[in-house]
Amino acid sequence: MTTSNGKRRQPSLAQLRAFAAVAEHLHFRDAAAAIGMSQPALSGAVSALEETLGVTLLERTTRKVLLSPAGERLAVRAKAVLDAVGALLEEAEAVRAPFTGVLRLGVIPTVAPYLLPAVLRLVHERYPHLDLQVHEEQTASLIEGLHSGRLDLLLLAVPLGVPGVVELPLFDEDFVLVTPLDHWLGGREGIPREALKELNLLLLDEGHCLRDQALDICREAGRADAPVTTTAAGLSTLVQLVAGGLGCTLLPRTALKLETTRSSQLLTGYFAEPAPSRRVAFAMRAGAARSAEYEELAAALREALRPLPVRVLD
Numbered sequence: 616m617t618t619s620n621g622k623r624r625q626p627s628l629a630q631l632r633a634f635a636a637v638a639e640h641l642h643f644r645d646a647a648a649a650i651g652m653s654q655p656a657l658s659g660a661v662s663a664l665e666e667t668l669g670v671t672l673l674e675r676t677t678r679k680v681l682l683s684p685a686g687e688r689l690a691v692r693a694k695a696v697l698d699a700v701g702a703l704l705e706e707a708e709a710v711r712a713p714f715t716g717v718l719r720l721g722v723i724p725t726v727a728p729y730l731l732p733a734v735l736r737l738v739h740e741r742y743p744h745l746d747l748q749v750h751e752e753q754t755a756s757l758i759e760g761l762h763s764g765r766l767d768l769l770l771l772a773v774p775l776g777v778p779g780v781v782e783l784p785l786f787d788e789d790f791v792l793v794t795p796l797d798h799w800l801g802g803r804e805g806i807p808r809e810a811l812k813e814l815n816l817l818l819l820d821e822g823h824c825l826r827d828q829a830l831d832i833c834r835e836a837g838r839a840d841a842p843v844t845t846t847a848a849g850l851s852t853l854v855q856l857v858a859g860g861l862g863c864t865l866l867p868r869t870a871l872k873l874e875t876t877r878s879s880q881l882l883t884g885y886f887a888e889p890a891p892s893r894r895v896a897f898a899m900r901a902g903a904a905r906s907a908e909y910e911e912l913a914a915a916l917r918e919a920l921r922p923l924p925v926r927v928l929d
Contacts, residue, residue, distance in 0.1 A: 626667045628700060631693045633660035634672060638690035641680050701764050706904035713908050714742040721750045721757040721766040725825040725850060726895060729869040730770065730920070737919045742912075753822045761900060768909055769898040772824045781906070783897040783913040786925040790832065790865045790891045792884035793857050793875060800863070801882030808836040808886060815862035817853055820846045825893075829865045832891040850874055857881060867893060868924040894928075 636646035637657070647654040665672050672686035682690060708716045722731065731749065738747050750757075750766060758777055760766035773782045792814075794801040800810060811833050819826040826846075847853040851874060853864050858878040866874060875881050897916075899909050917927045 624667050626664050627660075628697070630660045630664035630667065631696055633657045634664050634686075635690065635693045635697055637661055637673065637680060638682055638686065638693070641682070643680060698764060702904060708904075712744075713905075715744045717746045717748060717767075718905075719748045719750065719765070719767045721752055721760055721769045721771070723754055723757065723771040723824060724751055725819070725823065725867065725870065726770055726772070727751045728850075729867075729873060730895070733919050733923070734770070734916065737912075737915055741915060754824045755822065758898075761898065767899070767903070767905070768912075771895070771898060772828065772893050773896040773898065774894070775898060779901050780898050781901050781903075783899070783910060784928045785895050785897065785913060785917055786920055786923075786927045787892050787894050788868045788925040789886070790829075790867055790893070791871055792863055792886070793854060793866050793871075794863045794882050794884060795857060795860045796880050796882055797860075798863065798882065800884045802884060804885045805887040806884050808832070808891065811836040812838045817856050817862040817864045818846050819850070819853060820848050825850075825865075825867070828893055832865065835891075851877070854878065854881065865891070871924070895925075 632650055633646070633652065633656075636650045636652075637643060640646040640649060643654050643658060647657040650657070652660070661673065668689070670685040670689070671683050672689060674681040674683050674686075720734075727749075735747070738745055750760070752760070754771055754775075757766060757769045757771060758775065758780070761769055761780065773784065775782065792800060792806060800806055800814075816829065816833065818829055847856060850866065850870055854866070854874045855878065856862065857864050858880040860880075871883065875883060897909060897913050899906060903909065917929065921927055
């Protein structure tokens, strides 16, 4: 569409944002709620965009909304434009003043309760003008949030092997074996990994990376089957199941103190070197505008974590 002086009309960001929301939700009410716009205003913005571009983007019926063939193609472009504008604003904010504004940090559940006290204390003392917002989610959801721009930085177990994501390793930590009081491995040191082949091992539900890591450790120990009879949604429940005599479990060292002091019916066993372990890192988008800040934050956090039972990665 062109204006009276022959120049091509430009769509507004509001129009693109409205169309992108409808393309994602395929529902006007849900799309309007997602971007904080009234439904009539959203519908009007999409109609105005169609007029500006001279194409039909949506097929509207009484029951549902569908993307037209043109809408399918242009929805990808609209999202790319909005992502680029978001990156521009993020860059401008970072240039104005480092460690200010909002930082949306995503953390996995098997890290959050044990590391967040150190993270929050560090931010409070060293970066008082940083508005840290924490989101606890499973790994797949965190990666999606990072790619979509919903999250800025992740704190989770690596390696991820995800294109477009840069990892900033923080530390390695060993796993220990938590058992009931009467278990033959309870309290022992130098436990061989092969002992895992015979154990009734309790695991977290599917979707937790710690479950996958435990299964990998069992496979490395020579166990072919998946040792799953009982699962739990969190480590606290898992440890209580162990205390009740239902089996054993693997805990990362950072979780040991908090989780095992809640019951007197538990013992801890330590593996022979090299013990099974996991690596925890920050993860950010490649080329993130605030990458220098994230790297500085990672260096500061490594120092703050030295009192914990981990091997800090310099």
